[in-house]
Amino acid sequence: MSADETRWLSENEQELWQIIREFLWQFPSAMDRQLTQDSNMQTGEYSVLAAISECPGTSYRPADIAEALRWDRSRLSHLLRRMEAKGLISRHSDENDRRGQQIQLTDLGWQTVREAAPSHVTFVREMLFDSLNEEEGKALRSALPKILDALGKYNAGATCKADASEMAASCPNS
Structure with a gap:
């Protein structure tokens, strides 16, 4: 597309885009700091723990976790290995598909997400909802x-x- 064909942003759109861009840069960093300070974990770890804790059953297939979080499977696979080494999750064979695996929270994983949730929800409430x-x-x-x-x-x-x-x-x- 040439510069002549480009639909340039209006002044108002440019100002809004700059605000959105600033939000996209600042919010994830602030959320990472909150989770690290309050719960000694990364945002990705919390996201996986929360996704599994919210699933209808007791375990989740890795592909379903990746889909729920909109992550690629490679990213998730590396994180699951680290979380398993920390004792937050366990893996077992999928009863319906022996080639696959199911992921479930360990007792430590449940404890971790339950302890992290109150301060994380407070952060989300204060940073997003209370300001609107x-x-x-x-x-x-x-x-x-x-x-x-x-x-x-x-x-x-x-x-x-x-x-x-x-x-x-x-x-x-x-």
Whole structure:
């Protein structure tokens, strides 16, 4: 796309983009600091513990955890190894698919997520929700799913372009 074809941001859009960009840089760093200081864990570890603790059964397949967190399986696999070494999770064979594994929280994993949750929820409440009035919260709740939908479509297209052999199976309208 040439510069002549580019749909440049208006002044208001540019200002909003700079605010969003600043949020994207600051919020994850602040959340990492909170989890490290209060619970001695990384955001990724907390995310996995929370995802497993919230699943309907007692264990979760790694692929389901990756999908729930929107992570690639390689990233998750490395983290699961470290978490298993710390005693936070255990792995066992999948009863339905002997080639696969199920991940479950150990007693230490349950204790860790239960102890971390109150301060983490307080952080999220204070940083996000307490700073918004009801109307702003509704606007954000309306806007973010639309943005996530656009990102999902973009990421699906990128996946299709990256692996043309799976294009027809994984990407609609191709």
